[in-house]
Structure formats: C-alpha cells, structure tokens
Amino acid sequence: MVKIENSQRTILNLAEALLQDKGFNGFSYAHIASELGVKNAAIHYHFPSKEDLGIAVVKRYRDRFHLWINNARVKDLSPEAKLDWFFGIYTDMRADKGKVCLVGSLEAEFNSIPAGLQAEIGSLHKELLKWLEATLSEGRGAGVFKFNGEPANKAALILSSVQGALQMARALGTRKFRDVVEQIKLDLMA
DSSP: OOOOTTHHHHHHHHHHHHHHHHOGGGOOHHHHHHHHTSOHHHHHHHOSSHHHHHHHHHHHHHHHHHHHHHSHHHHTSOHHHHHHHHHHHHHHHHHTTTOOOHHHHHHHTGGGSOHHHHHHHHHHHHHHHHHHHHHHHHHHHTTSBOOSSOHHHHHHHHHHHHHHHHHHHHHHOHHHHHHHHHHHHHHHBO
8 A cells, every 4th residue: 555645634635626516425535545646545534424524624724714813913904905815715626636625625515415515515614714704804994895784794795705606616617706806896896
C-alpha cells in the first residue's frame, strides 16, 4: 500500500473537491482511493463511513470560515470590502474548474444525505447567513448599503443568488456568474 503524505488532509482535500464537483451521492471511497493510489481500507482507516468523511469536510470548512471572519484583517474591513471578500470565496470556486458552493452542493441533495451531515451543513449555512446579515446591517447602519426589508432576508437572497449563479455558470460560463455578483453590488449601494 502506498503511504500518503498528510493522508487525512489529502483525503479531506480530495473529498471536498469531489463534493463541490459531483455532490455527496456522486462519488465513493473508490474514487478517492483510485486517485490516491491506495485501497479503500486506507480511507476507512481515517473515516469509517462516508458520512464521517462528509461531516469532517464540512467541519473543516466551518473552521476555515471562523478563522476568516475572526481574522483581524477581515474584521477591520469596511462593509463593502467584507462583502467583496465574501464574494471572493465564491469567485475562487468558479475559477477552480467550475466547482459549486459546498453548502449549495449538499443542500441540492439534502433529502438523500445522512442526518449527521444534514445537521452539519445546516449549521454551516446558518453561520454564513448570520455573518452576512451582520455585514449587511453594519453597511446599512454606515449608510453604504441600501435595501428594503430585513438584513436576514437580504442575506438569504444574496447567498441563494450566489449559490445559484455558481450552478448557472456551469452551463452559461463565468461571465454570467460575475454579472450576478455585480448586480447584487449595484442593488446594495446607497
């Protein structure tokens, strides 16, 4: 059996890429094992079940998100710059071979994924929305964002629009994704 350098991290990286490209039901341990040149048992050693692997991927994503939003450089940004930073996360996904948002990918399959993974993805989605809502509230309070309705509802509209734009860009190309992001910004500017 081949020894994988930083095997757990390598498996998580590959699983995350597969989740964003094919969805939870679109890949198996065999895909990962084949890519890494190992047997399925090497994957099961670190992650006994596919649900365990999916949960670990989402937890790691949540941890990264918490690091990003608690980073002094991000916290000290203006509301407009925070929003650009947020959009940058999705722009990077689009630039990376047309991947979609991890949340959007798993929510598309929500009714067919295991309960533990449903709970983890629900928590991540709530955290994304909470941060976006706070950023919108801050921007509205500073007079740089203008929108009707509640910040929580606007946050849900923006997140769903960006997730949908990533899906749409698979068929229509990156330009359409960029157009959606630019329209969101135009709609928010006071």
